[in-house]
Amino acid sequence: MKLSVASLLPLAVCASTATARGVKPKQIKNLVTFGDSYTDVIDVGDGGVAWPVYAAGYAHVSLHPFARSGATCSNKITYRPFPPVFESQLPQYFSETSDGSLRLDPKETIYTLWIGTNDLGINSLVTGGNKASIVDVSVCMVNWVKVLHASGARNFLLQNMIPLQNTPIYAPVSYPNRFWTAPRNTTAWSVLMRELVLSGNALTKLMLEALAPALPGSHIGLFDSHALFTDMYEHPATYLNGTAPLNVTGSVDSCVFEENGSSASCTKVNGPARDSFLWYDELHPSEQAHRTVAREVATVIQGGRIKDVEIQLVDPG
Template identity: 55%
Template sequence: MSFQRVLASVFLVLGCAQWSAAQGPYPGQIKNLVTFGDSYSDVTSGQGDPGDNATAWPVYAAMYGDFTLYPYAKSGATCSNYLTPRLFPSVFEDELPLYFTERENGSLVLDPTDTMYTLWIGTNDVGVTLVDTIGCAVDWVKVLYGAGARNFVVQNMLPLQLTILYSAYSYPNRYWTEQRNTTEWNVFMTEITNTGNALSAAMLSALTPTLAGAHLGIFDSYGLISDVYAHPQNYLNGSASYNVTGCINSCAYQLNESTAGPVTCDVTEGTARDSFMWYDELHPSEQTDRVIAREIAAAIVRNSSTWIDWLI
């Protein structure tokens, strides 16, 4: 064999070794996308419509990344109902059991080497001890890893203080109709999201030595949505003026228990919808979901590292 061929073979081996030890999957590795979480990731929300009342981000991410989508996220979900008692499905009591049931009965067959698992949870868990909430997300990685999964993306909490529900200028709405100190809520939510995300990064980093042969990334939903808020011209493209403080479907309620419903509802239609950052007082708009999907898909296929931190 010529010296040139030997040298080429050495470079090929070194290149493969580098990718095998690299942080994050190699380009083109991921073919399947399995999503867990709440209404932010639910493609149906149990009522036939996602949280954005249009097409949820996992559908777009599958399209942008050329993935086959396996969605398990459910509207209203917490990480575990043992931590946050609610009359809604949860990741550990409903979503994971359904996933394992389908895997065991043969209706779901996935190759762990080309499958990415994502979790976006926490919106419905706020108010619970942050250590327990983040620990539950860490346990999600542990459980799936123990069952053979090897590629994970955990999406941190977006800046909930920027939603209408938790903003300082909030009004009585479909999610909260009682009197409250909106400034206090805004400050408290800012503290929760920042503390929770810092804790998540620390706990997931501490987990990585136990995940031999795996890839784990933290997608910075907080940073991305904050950037949309600060620079809407880079992300929103509707026919109306950019709007990051209002929403497509806004319903104001009276502070009166005898009132059965909203006093007024303003709903934007048509192409102007893509000018809004939020769909309603809590959920991102479809255009924002497209942005999230584009960046997550780009991170997974390794076209961009702007909003992801691959720990391993």
């Protein structure tokens, strides 16, 4: 199903769709990923294979993964005891490129960032766990582009935040789960999360529009994960193909806890029925959802336009 969003729009205000060329077919040979458990290929959040592995296979490119589960954009903004993008993932990347263990041609490499779930979530903005704001988080996301551009990178794909209020943990009818067992106002959490996501995505887009003209020779894509996951939630038959009834509110691996966290009732779906679910657990997308993300990202890598999500490209140089 085609969404009611433009398939190609410029990031730079002065650009037009005619000049927003994007990468050329077969130009990209390397995919470098940053982010959290939505992208980590080691500690995989979907219980199976993460989307970058699928995307690299679909697009026939080499994968260089730096995303780590639990990460935020920066621990100086939203602290968590996990490897953040700025204090861990980027330093690791720069270490490998400086010592020669990783050699990448900028023209043949695309860099992706999918971050925000932990920055906004429990023990962070939604629970008031720090003094940061959504503005700080959005600035950090855009600074990722600036830092990599300064190092020579030229092709970027920033994946915006999904509608987190639809995940089981932040839904209005949420229940005590493995991620949060304490009492809470589930409706208030859901409303707040929706506003944080929408505000953060809008801010990031505006900041990228302002930044793009200052980054000569770059191709900057804004992958509309929010639109894609909204469509998967509203039209699951287009994307889910498991053997069980299609399910966008439950999860493959769910645990309903007592509010004191002392005991839980857990269920886990196995086999082909897993592909009937949008969510793997209360927080993470399912492997079938990851396959959908991978197909769309592979389309960008191969120089094509995305039919079902908004993709914005600009070549300010």
